[in-house]
Amino acid sequence: MLTSISRRAILAIYAVIIIVPLTVVAFGSFKSTQELFAGPFSLPQSLSPDNFAEVVGGQNLGSSFMNSAIVTGISVPLTLFLASLAGYGVSRLKGFMSWAIFGFLVLGMAIPAQANMVPLYVLFGRLGLLDNLTGLILANVVSTLPIAVFILGGFMRTLPKELYEASSIDGSGPWKTYSSIALPLSAPSIAAAAIFLFVIHWNELLYPLLFIQSPGNRTLPLALLSFQGEFQTNYPLLFAGVILASLPVVVAYVFLQRYFVAGITAGASKG
Amino acid sequence: MSIHPGTAAKRKAPGSNAPANPAKVRRRSPTRVNPALYLFPLPAVAVVAFFLVMPTLQAFQYAITDWNGFSAAFNYVGVDNFVRAFTKDSLFTNALTNNLKFVLLVVIAQTVFSLVLALLLTKNSRGSILLRALFFFPTILSSVSVAFIWKFIYDPNFGLANSVLRTVGVDGGAYLGNDAQALYWVAVTQVWFHSGQMMVVYIAGLQAIPRELYEAAEMDGANKWQQFKSITWPFVAPATSIVVAYTTVQSFKAFDLILGIAGNPPKAALDILSTRIYSTFANSEFGYAAAQSIIFMAMIALVTWLQRRLLRLTPKGD
Numbered sequence: 001m002l003t004s005i006s007r008r009a010i011l012a013i014y015a016v017i018i019i020v021p022l023t024v025v026a027f028g029s030f031k032s033t034q035e036l037f038a039g040p041f042s043l044p045q046s047l048s049p050d051n052f053a054e055v056v057g058g059q060n061l062g063s064s065f066m067n068s069a070i071v072t073g074i075s076v077p078l079t080l081f082l083a084s085l086a087g088y089g090v091s092r093l094k095g096f097m098s099w100a101i102f103g104f105l106v107l108g109m110a111i112p113a114q115a116n117m118v119p120l121y122v123l124f125g126r127l128g129l130l131d132n133l134t135g136l137i138l139a140n141v142v143s144t145l146p147i148a149v150f151i152l153g154g155f156m157r158t159l160p161k162e163l164y165e166a167s168s169i170d171g172s173g174p175w176k177t178y179s180s181i182a183l184p185l186s187a188p189s190i191a192a193a194a195i196f197l198f199v200i201h202w203n204e205l206l207y208p209l210l211f212i213q214s215p216g217n218r219t220l221p222l223a224l225l226s227f228q229g230e231f232q233t234n235y236p237l238l239f240a241g242v243i244l245a246s247l248p249v250v251v252a253y254v255f256l257q258r259y260f261v262a263g264i265t266a267g268a269s270k271g
Numbered sequence: 272m273s274i275h276p277g278t279a280a281k282r283k284a285p286g287s288n289a290p291a292n293p294a295k296v297r298r299r300s301p302t303r304v305n306p307a308l309y310l311f312p313l314p315a316v317a318v319v320a321f322f323l324v325m326p327t328l329q330a331f332q333y334a335i336t337d338w339n340g341f342s343a344a345f346n347y348v349g350v351d352n353f354v355r356a357f358t359k360d361s362l363f364t365n366a367l368t369n370n371l372k373f374v375l376l377v378v379i380a381q382t383v384f385s386l387v388l389a390l391l392l393t394k395n396s397r398g399s400i401l402l403r404a405l406f407f408f409p410t411i412l413s414s415v416s417v418a419f420i421w422k423f424i425y426d427p428n429f430g431l432a433n434s435v436l437r438t439v440g441v442d443g444g445a446y447l448g449n450d451a452q453a454l455y456w457v458a459v460t461q462v463w464f465h466s467g468q469m470m471v472v473y474i475a476g477l478q479a480i481p482r483e484l485y486e487a488a489e490m491d492g493a494n495k496w497q498q499f500k501s502i503t504w505p506f507v508a509p510a511t512s513i514v515v516a517y518t519t520v521q522s523f524k525a526f527d528l529i530l531g532i533a534g535n536p537p538k539a540a541l542d543i544l545s546t547r548i549y550s551t552f553a554n555s556e557f558g559y560a561a562a563q564s565i566i567f568m569a570m571i572a573l574v575t576w577l578q579r580r581l582l583r584l585t586p587k588g589d
Binding site: 007010011014015017018019020021022024025028036037040082083085086088089090092093094097101104105108110111112113114115116117118119120121122123138139141142143145146149168173174175178199202203205206209210220221224225228233235238239241242245246249250253257260261264265268 | 304307308309312313318324330387388403404408409410411412414415416419420421422429431468471475513523524526527535544545548549552557560564565568571
């Protein structure tokens with residue numbers, strides 16, 4: 001449909017539109033404001049880590065990084081655990097109950113976070129879950145559990161039933177079958193879901209914005225957002241923050257690129 | 272349900288000690304369900320029921336009150352909040368209009384663009400695998416990061432876009448500073464952010480098309496456009512409905528991106544439903560915010576339903 005030259009031209013132009021801003025951000029994070037505005041494309045004069053030191057120390061991004069690591073580090077495995085239990089149960093139950101439980105869990109995908117944020121805020125207030133990381137973890141788990149059940153449950157349903165039957169004839173109870181048969185066999189879908197959840201939980205902004213008040217409890221996206229207000233045009237500082245906030249996901253992406261695509265499209269094509 | 276005489280006979284046939292009730296027969300079969308299996312989905316069901324479904328139902332209750340979130344006293348005001356949103360609150364109707372405009376823009380642009388990218392990168396050559404990875408990359412960044420990057424691109428004085436334009440002697444625009452255009456520029460950012468993700472969905476769809484179809488079409492003398500129209504398009508129609516549905520929800524929820532690029536609260540030209548609900552909530556109008564969030568949810572459901580109806584018209588759709 002397209003000639004080879006126009007095909008290459010489109011791809012090259014879009015590659016430039018992706019690469020150039022990212023390069024400018026990477027270079028800019030080492031520059032002073034004057035240096036950035038003088039020439040956004042030039043290489044930084046020095047690789048001084050001043051901007052990073054300032055955002056980590058002065059802007060509390062260091063503690064936000066820790067908070068994000070804790071929240072994500074617990075939310076992802078917890079969601080996967082609950083979702084894999086549910087997925088396993090649903091894949092072994094039969095008939096109406098299996099359908100009803102799966103439907104109930106998956107229906108949650110249709111509820112946007114903004115739809116129930118007011119009652120959730122009130123509920124969290126009553127349970128003492130405001131302004132602490134436990135509340136964030138819980139909110140993360142709840143909001144992504146439906147899609148995780150969808151991905152894992154969908155996969156577990158395709159596993160051959162004979163394996164389960166063989167396992168129970170061998171005398172294994174459901175828990176043993178879950179942990180020694182269903183879980184290992186579901187590894188590909190668990191890996192995909194893990195990466196999908198990692199990206200969502202690491203980047204989550206609405207719940208921290210709703211629930212967190214004290215600066216010491218901020219996660220990275222919230223900390224970034226709040227210093228946008230303070231440093232309107234101090235772009236080098238914002239860029240250092242962007243790089244710091246993106247680092248774990250980017251590093252993981254470089255090594256696990258294939259799985260990222262599988263994970264996020266598992267979410268996209270079933271979301 | 273009509274009972275087939277054959278089946279009925281078969282069920283009653285087994286020996287004298289077999290129970291007449293077919294349900295009992297099924298439970299006695301070797302693949303009967305172990306009741307312990309009900310315990311497995313239980314934690315997830317409890318969590319979803321208590322923290323997702325119950326609050327959503329409660330939103331309907333709050334929506335008909337004038338509760339401010341703090342005082343114990345509040346009144347039931349019926350549909351007043353809904354009437355207020357549509358007739359007396361220009362901030363809300365503005366956000367609604369912006370949101371629909373934004374969704375329409377992003378869905379059209381992103382669907383077309385991600386399909387074009389996918390078509391250009393279907394072949395599994397080294398180069399296209401590398402480019403796919405590059406184009407997908409923005410998807411993994413946080414919305415706040417993407418917002419900052421683009422805030423810098425659009426900065427009228429120091430920004431990247433105008434720096435480039437100045438070198439070729441063109442006066443750049445104010446971009447986000449121009450209220451008439453601001454929403455379009457954020458739509459561009461959203462497309463940059465997520466097209467790679469949708470491209471990958473399309474590539475998966477495209478790679479499922481049997482090569483032989485194209486070979487056959489070529490032998491029949493079909494040109495590239497005819498091949499696209501009668502082979503590629505019917506095959507990617509299912510992927511299209513996924514891309515459109517997902518992009519719709521994603522652009523309805525562009526909350527993070529708007530807050531990052533426009534600040535909190537965003538100016539009217541960039542206010543969408545999710546940011547408006549948040550502002551109403553932050554303003555301690557809990558009842559009214561709940562009503563707005565129900566309108567929001569209904570909007571998403573309505574637009575998604577409309578799209579499913581429209582897309583069903585395409586061949587092999589749904």
